[in-house]
Amino acid sequence: MAKLSFAQKIKNLFSSHKDRNEDFFEDLLDALIEGDVGAKNSMEIVDLLEQQCREGKIKSEEDIMQKLKSLLLEYAKGIEFVPQKDKINVWMVLGVNGVGKTTSCAKIANKLRNEGFENIVLSASDTFRAAAIEQLCYHAEKIGVRIVSHQNGSDPSSVVFDAAESVKSHGGGLVIADTAGRLHNKENLVHELEKIDRICSQKADEGCYKKILVIDATTGQNALRQAEVFNEAVGVDAIVMTKYDSTAKGGVAISIYKELNIPVLYVCTGETYSDIEVFNPQDYVNEFLGL
Known part of the structure; x- marks a missing residue:
């Protein structure tokens, strides 16, 4: 039922x-x-x-x-990030496996490319899941953006480093870095993310580095726990809610903002690349309440 x-x-x-x-x-x-x-x-x-x-x-x-x-x-807060032209922008995309993180990277890249932002490079920094590298390569080809990937099992932070160098050599652009999300191995994951975080901070121009957490809207309070873990590890600037179309719950965005002060950047409402939109608090609350 x-x-x-x-x-x-x-x-x-x-x-x-x-x-x-x-x-x-x-x-x-x-x-x-x-x-x-x-x-x-x-x-x-x-x-x-x-x-x-x-x-x-x-x-x-x-x-x-x-x-x-x-x-x-009061607790449904949105935010907008606009990558700066002619600067090195790095967006590190975080989240546990299975929330739609890799697809979200592609959706964000596709949206920004369609809005006229040039030189977007995807960084396949989840090097522990061979499928994640293949998946991101497939997306990059489909939407027509460049990708930097190393072989399976290589150092994730070196992939981000190379992606940022590539953007730099083109006079600026945006790196969208897909990262690992093995929460059951939390200590290793946190250590790895801290390392990537350091590289991203060093490579991005001032004010051009964002940390974006992808959560599955249907997982409710689990998503809040995940936000706590990632926020503690590296700090989170915004969230992307996936499966937003199939949730009977949806109130977790309010939870995350009220507890952790993290606003929502995008909501994803389906499977295709265009099924992503900027979070609108008014629409969100109206929909939640059925107004």
Whole structure:
């Protein structure tokens, strides 16, 4: 049976609770937690909402929804990154295996190329998964961008180094580096990412280095845990949410911003290269609430 979306649960909530009493707010709290806003965050939001409704004598569905929307918008934050022309830009793309990281690298490259940014180089820095190198090479060919790759098992940071040198020799551009995501081997992974991070920091021009974490929107609070690990290891500037079209939850973007102060850069809504868009907080909250 398909899981009810958060928006559908909210709809049911209003029709089953004609009185906006304590039970109503308790059920709303449960719905927010199930929607992956996180228990602590959900409690804070619902307490505030209940207080505002009581003080303002707000009873109608429409008014309550607008109040809830404005509370959620405080934590639904987007960001835009624009690579600087004639500079060396490096975007390190992070994330655990299976979240759609390699495909996201290709989608970002394709989007920026279509917007007129020239000289984009993909860096196959996940050298531990042979399939990741092959996959990125395939994407590079399909979308028509250059790629720097070394053989399987080579030093990931040397791939980024060479990619940045290649961009430099062309007078500037953007390196999008795909990295490994073996969380079960956390210590090795963190050590490896720190090394890549150092190289990226050295090679990128000032203000042109970004660390982007890819999360699967359907994994909910797991995605928050992943964000904590990567943020602790190297710091994260923004997230990309994949499988955003198939989630009944979606509230994890609010969790991640509220807990870690990390905004959303892009959302991916499908399989093709063009299924990526800049995160729009208004649209996100409207969709989440079914407005």
